[in-house]
Amino acid sequence: MREEPTLRIPLGILALLVALGIYGIVLATILPPVIGDWPTWAQTVVYLVLGVIWLLPLRRFLIWMETGRWSPPEE
Template identity: 70%
Template sequence: MRTEPTWRIPVGILALLAGLILYGILVAIFAPPLIGGWPVWAQTLVYIVLGVIWIRPLRRFLIWMETGRWG
């Protein structure tokens, strides 16, 4: 365990927050025109997938925040 804080953690948190805001804005702009005419159940599935898909690359990012390595 490290005993001193690193710059990667606050920078990583800010980058994660900025990335999630940007991702949310992009989904809010581009998804409704594409799926607006679909049945509600299909729209729900699309939004669930889009709401969870950002977690996939998060593991490597969190490893970088803790160790400084991408793997």
């Protein structure tokens, strides 16, 4: 455990919020004209997949926020 506070966590949270905001705005701007004529079930699948994709890099990002390294600590 850390004994000293670090700015990585609040800065990491702010960076995550900014990145997710940009991701959401980009998707909301680009996707509707492209998939707007698709059946509802197909649009749902696209939005579900894109709604989960942002979680893929989250593990390493959270590890960095906690430890300052991009890979998990070796035990």
